[in-house]
Amino acid sequence: MEINLTPLATLSQIKETPSRRDGIPADLEDDLRAYGAKMIQQAGILLKQKQVAMATAQVLFQRFWYTSSMEKYGIAEIGMGALYLASKLEECPLRMRDVINVYDLLIQQAKHLKSHDISTFHYEPMSYFSQTFYDMKDALIVAEMQLLKRLGFYVDVSLPYGTLVNYLRVLNLLDDGKACQMAWGYLNDALQTPVYAIYPIPVIVCASIFLVIRHLQLPLPSERESELRWWELFDASYDDVWLVCGLIMRLYRPRSQADQLRPSQLLTKKDVRRWLHDHK
Known part of the structure; x- marks a missing residue:
C-alpha cells in the first residue's frame, strides 16, 4: 500500500475551504x-x-x-x-x-x-x-x-531556502546578490499565501526565481520552444509556476484603506461571526 506523506491540501479542500462553506x-x-x-x-x-x-x-x-x-x-x-x-x-x-x-x-x-x-x-x-x-x-x-x-x-x-540556493547555483545566479535577495524575499512573502499548503517546494522556489528573472530581465533559456525551459530541470510545470507567481503577486495589488484595515478588525471568531451576520 502506498502512503502519501505530503502534507498538501486535497483538490476538494482547495475548491471549497471550510471557511468558504461557512460563507x-x-x-x-x-x-x-x-x-x-x-x-x-x-x-x-x-x-x-x-x-x-x-x-x-x-x-x-x-x-x-x-x-x-x-x-x-x-x-x-x-x-x-x-x-x-x-x-x-x-x-x-x-x-x-x-x-x-x-x-x-x-x-x-x-x-x-x-x-x-x-x-x-x-x-x-x-x-x-x-x-x-x-x-x-x-x-x-x-x-x-x-x-x-x-x-x-x-x-x-520542509522550508525552501536550501532548495533555492541549489537552484540558483544550477542557474549560475548564486553570485548575483540582488537576484538572491529578491528570490529570498518572494519566498518569505509567499508565507502569507496558501502556496506552501498547495504546491511542493520545487514549484514555489521556481516561481520565486521566475519572478526575479522577469523583474530583473535576466537572460535564461526559457523563451524559445526549441530550448529546454529551465523550470523543467526541477520537475516543475509552467502552469503551476505561473499560478504560484499569481498568488504571490496578489499581495502587492492596490487596495483601499478600508480593505487594508478590514482583516485587523476580524482577529477572533466572534469578530468574524459578527461580520457574517452583518453581511447576510
Missing part, C-alpha cells in the same frame, strides 16, 4: 490568511525568535485553514498556537507568557488602528493575574491542541 468570501479569507501570517512574523521578531521557527509557524497556520473554518477559530489564537508549537518543533522554545504578552500587544495595536493613527498608540500591559491573561492562555493551549489534532499530528515542515 466567508474567498478574498476575505485570503486577507485574513495574510494578516495572520504577518502577525506571526511580527510576534516572532519581537520575541527575537529564529526565522526557521517563524516560517514553520506560518506554514502550519496556512495548512490549518484547509481543515478548519475561520468562523470557528480566530486567526489570532491559531497564529499564537502555531508560533508556540513551531518554537518547540524547531527546538527554540518560547515561554507561554511571552507569546501571550506579544500577541496582546499586537491585538491592542490592531484595535487602535480602527479609529486612530498608529503614532498615537500606547500599549497598556495586562495585569499579571488578569482574566485576560488566563483567557489568552486557555486560547493558546486549545489552539495548539487543535493544530495537532486537525493536522493529524503531521507537523513536519
Whole structure:
C-alpha cells in the first residue's frame, strides 16, 4: 500500500475551504490568511525568535485553514498556537507568557488602528493575574491542541531556502546578490499565501526565481520552444509556476484603506461571526 506523506491540501479542500462553506468570501479569507501570517512574523521578531521557527509557524497556520473554518477559530489564537508549537518543533522554545504578552500587544495595536493613527498608540500591559491573561492562555493551549489534532499530528515542515540556493547555483545566479535577495524575499512573502499548503517546494522556489528573472530581465533559456525551459530541470510545470507567481503577486495589488484595515478588525471568531451576520 502506498502512503502519501505530503502534507498538501486535497483538490476538494482547495475548491471549497471550510471557511468558504461557512460563507466567508474567498478574498476575505485570503486577507485574513495574510494578516495572520504577518502577525506571526511580527510576534516572532519581537520575541527575537529564529526565522526557521517563524516560517514553520506560518506554514502550519496556512495548512490549518484547509481543515478548519475561520468562523470557528480566530486567526489570532491559531497564529499564537502555531508560533508556540513551531518554537518547540524547531527546538527554540518560547515561554507561554511571552507569546501571550506579544500577541496582546499586537491585538491592542490592531484595535487602535480602527479609529486612530498608529503614532498615537500606547500599549497598556495586562495585569499579571488578569482574566485576560488566563483567557489568552486557555486560547493558546486549545489552539495548539487543535493544530495537532486537525493536522493529524503531521507537523513536519520542509522550508525552501536550501532548495533555492541549489537552484540558483544550477542557474549560475548564486553570485548575483540582488537576484538572491529578491528570490529570498518572494519566498518569505509567499508565507502569507496558501502556496506552501498547495504546491511542493520545487514549484514555489521556481516561481520565486521566475519572478526575479522577469523583474530583473535576466537572460535564461526559457523563451524559445526549441530550448529546454529551465523550470523543467526541477520537475516543475509552467502552469503551476505561473499560478504560484499569481498568488504571490496578489499581495502587492492596490487596495483601499478600508480593505487594508478590514482583516485587523476580524482577529477572533466572534469578530468574524459578527461580520457574517452583518453581511447576510
